[in-house]
Amino acid sequence: MDAIALMVNGVEHTVAAPPDAPLLYVLRNDLKLKGTKFGCGLGLCGACTVLIDGRAALSCDTPLWAVAGKAVTTIEGLPRGGAPHPLQAAFLTEEAAQCGYCTSGMIVAAAALLAEIPQPSRAEICAGMARNLCRCGAHPRIIRAIERAARDAEPEGAPGAASCHEP
Template sequence: MPTHGFRLNNRAVSVESWDANQPLLYVLRGALGLHGPKFGCGLGQCGACTVLVDGQATRSCTTPVSRAAGRAVTTLEGLGTPERPSRVQAAFVAEQAAQCGYCTSGMIMVTTALLARTPKPTLDQVKQGLAGNLCRCGTHTRILRAALRAAQM
C-alpha cells in the first residue's frame, strides 16, 4: 500500500492509504486524529477544510493525500494553543469572532496565509481574501475586524 510522507505541524508523519486520491482532509481527521480542518462540503466551495501546504491556503477536501507528499502541512493545531495563540488566533479571540465556530479554522488559516502575503491589507483586500470561505452564522463583520486587528499585532 502506498505510503505518503509529509511534515505536519512541524513533525514528520507517514501515512498509508488504500487510495492515492484520498483527500488530505480525511487523512488529517482520520488517521492523524486532528480536529482543526473541518468537513463542510467536500467540493472546495466553503473553505472549512483549509490548511496550509507550504504556506499556501489549500482546500484539504479536494487535495489528494498524494499531493501532500514531501510538503509541509499546517493545520489550526499547528498555529498555536490557548496559552500561546498565533496573532491571528489571538485576534479572533479578542474580537470574539465566532458563533458556532465551524468555519473558524478555515478563516484563521486563510487569514494567516493572507497576512503572510499582504501584511497590511485593506478591508477590501481582506474581503477578497476571504471570498472563498463561507460563514453561515453571519459572523462576517467580526471576522473582518479580527483579520485587520491581526495585521496590527
C-alpha cells in the same frame, strides 16, 4: 494502500492510504487532527482550509499525493511556544465566531493572507477571504479580527473597518 510520508505541523508522518485520498480525511482520521473541518466536501466553503507550503489550500479536494514533499500546516500547527497565533487571539478578542465551525478554516486562510500581505486593505481582506463561508453571519467580526491581527503586528496601529460592504 501505499505508505505515504508527509510533513504536518513540522512533524513527519507516514500513513497507509491511497494516494488519491483527500488530505482532509488523512488529517482527521489517520492523524487525529480534528481542527480542520469537513464542510461541503466540494472545495466551496473553506472549512477545511490548511496551509500547504504556506499557501491556503482546501484539504477536502487536495489528494494526498499532491502534498508529498510539502509542508502542511493545520490550525493545530499555528500556535508557537504554547501561545495562540495572533489571529487566534484577535478572533477571541473580537468574538469572531458564532457556532465556530468555520473558524479554523477562517484563521488558517487569514494566516496565509497576512503572510502574503502583512497590512492588507479591507478590500484585500475581503478578496482573500472570499473562499471561506460563515453561515452564522460573523463576517463583520471576522474582518475586524483580521484587521486587528494585522494592526497589532504594525507598531503604529491603524483604525480598522468592520465590513466588506461598507464604503
